[in-house]
Amino acid sequence: MKKLLMTGVAFATLAGTTFTAAPVAHAEDTMFVPSLSYRTGPFASGGTPLANGFADYFNMLNARDGGIGGVKIVVEECETGYNAQKGVECYESTKGKGALVYNPYSTGITLQLIPKAPVDKIPVLSMGYGLSAAAIGEKFPWTFTYPTSYWSQLSSILKYIDAEGGIKGKKIGFIYLDVGYGKEPIPLLEQLAKDQGFEIALFPVGVKEMQNQGSQWLNVRKERPDYMVMWGWGAMNATAVKEAAKIKYPLDKFIGNWWSGAHADLRSVGEDGKGYKSANFSGIGTSFPALQDVIKHVVDKGGSQVASKDLVGDVLYNRGLFNSVLIAEGIRAAQAKTGKKVITASDLRDGFEAFDLNEARLKELGLEGFTAPIKGSCKDHEGAGSVFIQQWNGKDWEKISDPIAPDTAVVRPLLEAAADQYLSDKPEWQTQTCG
Amino acid sequence: MDILYNILIDPFVQMGSAPDFFLQVLWSGFVAGTLYSLIALGFVLIFKASGVFNFAQGIMVVFAALTLVGLYQAGVPAWIALFLTIGAMFALAWLVERIVLRNLVNQEEIILFMATIGLNYFLIGFGEYVFGGEPKPMIAKELGLPTGSTTFEPFGGIVIIEHLDVAAVIMAIVLVSALAIFFNKTRIGRALRAVADDHQAALSVGISLNQIWVIVWFAAGIVALATGIMWGAKSDVSFALQIVALKALPVLIIGGFTSIPGAIIGGLVIGFGEKLFEIYWGALLGSGVEGWFAYVIALIFLLFRPQGLFGEKIIERI
Secondary structure, eight states: OOHHHHHHHHHHHHHHEEEEESOOOTTTEEEEEEEOOOSSSHHHHHHHHHHHHHHHHHHHHHHHHSSBTTEEEEEEEOOOOOHHHHHHHHHHHGGGTTTTOBBOSHHHHHHTTTTTTHHOOOOOEEOSSOOGGGBTTTOOTEEEETOOHHHHHHHHHHHHHHTTTTTTTOEEEEEEESHHHTTTTTHHHHHHHHHHHHHEEEEEEOOOGOOOOHHHHHHHHHHOOOOEEEETTTHHHHHHHHHHHHOOOGGGGEETTSSOHHHHHTTTTTTGTOOEEEESOOOOOOOOHHHHHHIIIIIITTTTOOOGGGTTTHHHHHHHHHHHHHHHHHHHHHHHHOOOOOEEEEHHHHHTTTTTHHHHHHHHTTOOSSSEEEEEEEEEESTOOOOOOEEEEEEEEEEEOOOOOOOHHHHHHHHHHHHHEEEEEEHHHHOOOOO | HHHHHHIIIIIHHHHHOHHHHHHHHHHHHHHHHHHHHHHHHHHHHHHHHOOOOTHHHHHHHHHHHHHHHHHHHTOOOOHHHHHHHHHHHHHHHHHIIIIIIIGGTTOOOHHHHHHHHHHHHHHHHHHHHHHHSOOBBBTTTTTTOOEEEEEEEEGGEEEEEEEEHHHHHHHHHHHHHHHHHHHHHHHHHHHHHHHHOOHHHHHTOOHHHHHHHHHHHHHHHHHHHHHHHHHHHSSSSSSHHHHGGGGHHHHHHHOTTOHHHHHHHHHHHHHHHHEEEIIIGGGGGSSSSSHHHHHHHHHHHHHOOTTTHHHHHHOOOO
């Protein structure tokens, strides 16, 4: 009996070793895209739908088209818990598997990976988040913020406010998660306040206070801002909208950024959140043919991790999906440019500068009207930068504006100055010259 | 000179010029304070019985609230879900005693503390596996908790009193009073103090250590459930709620780790203090002072009265 047990243990050990040593993603006919996800921790409410949409689109391409250009995409998740240190650990443990691109879904992790990207020759796609200055492609060849940056988005939100009755002389309250992400647009806000003649009031919310914002909203009542703009995430968002309703702040004057306007944020608030607005750059719902294909080829076949089919089409699910669309387009552009089926991370970097996601292409992809067109380029790593405004009707989000282009004339020089500032103490930093 | 004016004069001018707002700030501080007391109470109960800071108290709040909401979402009527959750908290207390604490009798306090850290991570993983990471709305209406608000107009201004806040204060007062009576006036309460002082001595006089630990962990579970319901109703039930429990640490340092009245007073000191300081002095320091104010007050207490306001002074003879 003991001998049998020992033999069993030996076989189990051997099997375990074999399993561990098996190549995960670097076979010739696959390409590897790591997914730095957070399905656990305080920000899991946002991380889970993002990770689901991200994986489901690639799985749909694999099932429907046999991958991209005949090469299947392998998505492997690594749990970061929205923690910068864990994010770096995930990066280090997966880069050797032939990672094509990193999507950190966290400004904190992005800031850690930006210096690593040119060294390891793996691009970072921080889709609409991260370091705004990375939009300057000449200074940040390995980082992309398509389809916009935090700074461009803020300028679009301020344009929206201006169009509602003029921003000059108004007081704009800015409530933000008091971490790198939340503080990122403040320099621009301060500059624009001077340039455009409005006043600002800042309301930081510590991570520990995300669900305990009584003081911040008492301060809002004291300061009486004409508009409130929010850079929130996770549990902060629902609490902020509830607190705003509690002090009877007019919710149609309260506008969140694109991380502050998900279904996960407002479902629990329900009717009390009616009127609250937020920016967005990806479509809502499942009416798009590409989404229908995801349901048909992945969700209905049990290949998705979504808890319920109803969650497909939610704001953050679609955003995760859109992230994969950008990568897929980059891969296609790289394949066309190099003539190779299996491309490298370096090829994908070039592909990101070459793709053209115009109206016709969006229609071909089954995503007509899903987002504003984006054209990759060497100089501009943020794309067109447009966002639209959506409003919560008590049960669902409704798109209420056309795409609002950023105030590029104002933002671009500031981004360039910020990029120069970032590089000022990095003499070895790799830049590129665009033709 | 301006700085002195902003520190010593201006805040009081603001209080006087907008007395309605000042009342609102005091009410907010009072509500926050009672809720902090409620969180701190869970820690005090377990510390009194085992001399250990229960690192898992925060996740117990989340676990209790998620069980309640999860059962309701599975189709169980709200009140039955509430009783089943109370049952689940009893089962948790029994399992903790059976699997964790029983094996650690008479061990160093640091070992018990490490065990609660392990329990914390187990409950996070188990909770996320069972309930998922998405935030869930608390079933406040279904449990009969009041919604809406009443607006008063004192001094020509307005003071908004949320009915839910009133319910939170009443629940906290009732729960704290009941527990204070239970642990101070009953035989079990005395047994509990004996266990806290010395495990072996308590055992030698016939006190069932195992029974006491189950009772105390169950009581802490009930407090966690009440805390989860009230905090969950104010925002959402999500794993982020466990972070709020960290606020209990300065409350305990101020009030003393072994005192129920201390938890109440400590909670109110922090509640009133952080709201008043944030609103009237916060701007001088760039706002957002609420996050660290409580810890600074706790630090001052540690310097001058390390046992807290009501804690027992520890004298060890060598």
